[in-house]
Amino acid sequence: MAEFLFAAAAIVLVLTGLGLARMLWGPSPADRMMAAQLLGTGGGAIAVLVAIAGDMTAVLDIALTLALLAAFAAVALTLGEPGSKRRGGEE
């Protein structure tokens, strides 16, 4: 069973990793941020799989921290906003 769960974690890594293409393509910061969100959820999934498969319950705390802070990158996005219009005129 552990073998299967580790393999599943590897597959989640590959699948969420493919989402990084969105980080490269964009076109907007919102799209790029989605790659980070995807990796947050995927990272949580990988952590729970590894924790149970490897019988390392401490790893669950990584998933817990990732889940707790899942929305923070999206929240932080609003911080950079006052300049977003100026930014557009610049290039």
Place this chain on the structure above:
Amino acid sequence: MAASGRSTTRAAVPGTVVRFLLFLLLWGILIGPAPANLVAGLPAAALACWVSLWLLPPFGQTLSLSALLAVLVRLPGQSLIAGLDVARRALSPAMPLRPGIVAYRTDIPPGLERDAFRALMSLQPGTLPVGEDADGALLIHCLDVDQPVTHQLALEEARFRRGTGKGSHG
């Protein structure tokens, strides 16, 4: 949380106790049942309870726990339908999408209650709240505007309002 919401001060006490116990329960889930950890668990739960009371003062209105539970119990099922819906559209070669924004007028007053409803909406199949228009109607982005979205949302709203104790008398 308490059944008698008429006097907020009297209702606040059991509400506070319930919150404290819930945080203590969460502490137990985090660290395990060993009683030695209560040394830190009791002050931690008290602090969390204090933060929660500061950020989210006890409601002056009655909540129907059973109706709220009914809303929460539906979440996993809704999540399944929503995921299947997205998967079907994403994986089908033709990619059937008719995305668009629908304005949905809600009776839920602005504030925490409406924000909670919006969070619930974003977990529903095919809908994602993206803001409000000048008149205060919710703007809902839909994967398929041909679906009876407003009808479905109205049903959800009725369920949600039963949970917050306003459904029965409008």
Place this chain on the structure above:
Amino acid sequence: MSLLLDLFTIVAVSGGLFFFLAGTVGLLRFPDTLTRLHALTKADNLGLGLIVLGLLPQCPDIVSALKLVAIWALVQLGGATASQLIAEFARRGGGER
């Protein structure tokens, strides 16, 4: 019994993988920002949910099982709010350059 539980785990975790696949495909294929957000929130949240569900029978004790459920609940809350925050941001024009 244990065989049945293992089967349940394999089915649920595989289902979770399927939805992670669907989410990534949607994120890459869907034509515009807001539509892609649907793929992100809904498919991946379900993916994580199914993986958590599948892992429940494999948990060494009840505490870690409850912790898994707490992780799932936090991800639901995070997904529900993050998707709206990104949507609001994109609609205000922060998305375009």
Place this chain on the structure above:
Amino acid sequence: MSLAVDLVMVLLILTAAVWTILARDRRDAVIAFIVLGLLLSLVWMRLLAVDVALTEAAVGGGATGLVLLRACARLLPVEADGALPGLRLQVAVGVLCAVVGACLAAVILSPPEPAPSLAPAVAAHMEDVGLKNPVTVVLLAYRALDTLLEKVVLVLGLIGVWALAPDLFWGGRPASLRAAVPSGTLTFLARVLPPIGVLIGIYLVWNGADHPGGTFQGGTVLAAMWLLVMMADLGDPPETRALRLRRLVAVGPALFIAVGLAGFGMADGFLSYPPGYAKPIIVAVEVALALSIAVILGLMVAGPAAKEPDQ
């Protein structure tokens, strides 16, 4: 199988790292850096360094994005002309970075064989301290001086940030962190999440004595919750001259130093603990440090005072 996983991780890390450098837009670079942080957390998990993975998840997932995106917002008015540095400067910076990178690579790729390790020595003396997490034992017992100086550096960093304030504003409030456009979603999150985050932050600190976790992870989570509240406009950044605030900033390092000095009288010297009391002392120091770290990190993101102090 495991080689393939490693290759995938390396590929993803390199993608995120290179994109962080190549991205033209500063905000795009920050987003790539957030992605890099999440990936690093997974790498540390793969290396079974759960403590480090936790730190990276908390810092990379919560704090870095906030700090850097806030910096982006502040830099925009300053660099509105958008002039790129001259070619010669670009080349010079590039060459310097390449040299540093090559040196680091050389150090990492050529360890003595077998790699030096003090792990057996730590494992042999774990019982003397009474904690079960070897990382915490090293950080707070054997290398306590490093840990102490790390925290003092944080305080110095905060003083440096505060010193950026004009004289007129000294002691006043930092600029509001409020989002440019108020959002009900943000308010909702900031009302619901912080109590849970406070509990999890305390858990990470408390659990750190015997299991992976610890002051920095917990402190970062607490700081993130405080920042969330400030961003949702449910609380303003406090006046930097507030005595209570400054006490919180100082309490962790001060207690640590006090314990260190007490070591002269009660044990073998500076920062040594009296036998039998190591665990309670370390836990008390950890709690105070977590509090200080949370406040310091929050104040660092909030930035220097931007208003005159209230009369």
